[in-house]
Amino acid sequence: MTFLDVHVLxxxxxxxxxxxxxxSPKSAIYGGVLRARVSSQSWKRAVRDVFLADPDxxxxxxxxxxxxxxxxxxxxTARRPxxxxxxxxxxxAATLALFKKVKLAKNKPITEYMLFLGHDQVERVADTLxxxxxxxxxxxxxxxxERITGxxxxxxxxxGHAGAVALFGRMxxxxxxxxxxxxxxxAHALSTHKVVADQFDYFTAVDDESRRQDETxxxxxxxxxxxxxxxxxxxxVSIRDLLANLDGEIDRTLDLTLAFARTFATAMPTGKQNTFAAHTRPDLILLSVRADQPVNLVGAFEEPIKAPEGGIVPASVAQLFTYHxxxxxxxxxGPVSSALVYPAWLGNRVRDEKQIDLPAAQPLASALDAVRQVLAEQITT
Structure with missing residues (x-):
């Protein structure tokens, strides 16, 4: 059993x-206090969107x-007008042949529920037709x-599943x-601290034509x-399950695992981004290769971080590594191997303010390369 755990602050x-x-922004009660929450579905959608937009x-x-x-x-039709x-x-007819027992919605050319298929699979179906x-x-x-059925x-x-189907599954x-x-x-993302409920942005929109006419x-x-x-x-990510879903292709399994880790860490949900432009990147990424079981470290924050003078992020990092x-x-x-990504200022703050020396940091690309090497050894031994 081999797993790649991805932890992000x-x-x-x-x-x-x-x-x-x-x-309202989604929330949850954890540790007896209100937390900000972003659903797993929201971040998975953001990952799938990156997969579609990235040519690689x-x-x-x-x-x-x-x-x-x-x-x-x-x-x-694009192939044969x-x-x-x-x-x-x-x-x-092709959809019914692909999924056999799937029903149409009131005999319309749409299915009763959503189906998940890789783009490459759609292309292969079209080529076959x-x-x-x-x-x-x-x-x-x-x-x-009759011909299509045959x-x-x-x-x-x-x-021949697409990576998205192999990763996220289909039922x-x-x-x-x-x-x-x-x-x-x-997992659903949770704030490491208590959040204030019911914060509102009050806004007004000006009617440009009324303004031109000096109307208030x-x-x-x-x-x-x-x-x-x-x-x-x-x-x-369960490496064994991904390898099985990809028909035993080791290199593709490794490539897709790292692509998921990188994309999960950097992708952002799109909710209200035109209004808030909250396009941030992680302050810390911890990649852990484990041979025992996946380990979610959210318990580090069951006792919520209280806003210290040095800021929430350094305090969250210190509490995470202490708990870990x-x-x-x-x-x-513990992990077979770990790789850390964080900026120098954060390591210095955690050391100076929390007296915790973090393991050495790497650029994200280097961390992913190191993880790939370890995963390859785990798969082949």
Whole structure:
């Protein structure tokens, strides 16, 4: 068993990265006090968005949608415009062949629930459909469906998973053979300290045309809730499960593990970013390779950090490493290897103010390279 644990401490200024049904920033009670919270789903979505936008990761991007019939139909039509009139039928038949027991929503070309498929898998499905010379039966719906049904598309849905599907998994109740157990787990981010509830940004919007006519008053008045926090974030990747989901491809497993770690650490949710531009990067990243079990260190902050003179971040770092060391001593197990990323000022502050010497820091790229080497040794031994 090998796991890569990713621990992140990150300060976020006034923001509303992840809101509830009333528009308020999500929160939770932990250690008896109110904490800022960002859901795991929100940060996983941010990771998937980076995968789609980064050319080096796009091949591992995944599509989660109810509109897979249209997506497949459009991909086929892009290759063979002559099949445009039969696009909906082709996409629908292909989706039903891929996922077999999946139902359509009231016979419309959308599925009852969202399906998760890799972009590469969609492309392979489209290539298979084009190679089947569907033009010959495009005007015969029954024959068209029959030909598509005979293409063994189902196999394309259960093999050759995109990285996003291999990492985050897929659950299809109607077709359990298509389920993919997630290789990564992501915790809800929590503030290391108590947060103040009900902070509001009161704003007004000026009507430019009214202003030109020397009229007074606002064109719009409103409020937006926000909070600010130092967040502890945690994710873990099961190397064994990821390797299985990627059909035993060792190099790809290592590449994807590191891509996830880097992206999880640096990606940001998009909630209300146009309003707050809270695009921060982590203050500290701890990468731990473990051979026993994943270990979430949020217990370091069950007693909330109280705003000290030196700031929340150094105090959070000191409390995290104190707790980490005591946990390892208590259970007699620790990481196989760890790599740390933090700026010099933070190490100096923790040493001078908290009398804790942190292990040496590395640039993120160097830390990831070191982790890759350790993971490769763990996989092959």
């Amino acid at each position: 990150q300060s976020v200024p006034p923001s509303n990265l992840n809101r509830d049904e009333s528009g 990761l796009a091949k591992d991007g995944g599509l989660r949608t109810r509109q897979l019939p249209r997506v497949i139909g459009d991909a086929v 002559a099949l445009g009139a039969a696009s909906d039928l082709i996409g629908t 084009v190679a089947a010379n569907l033009e010959q039966v495009a005007d015969e719906p029954d024959l068209l469906r 293409l063994a598309l189902h196999e394309l849905g259960i093999k 299809i109740a109607d077709a359990p053979e298509l389920n993919v157990d997630a290789a990564c787990q992501v 008053g606002a064109g719009m008045i409103g409020t937006i809730e926000f909070n600010s926090a130092t967040l502890y974030r945690f994710a873990t 060391g005591q946990q390892d001593e208590m259970y007699g197990t």
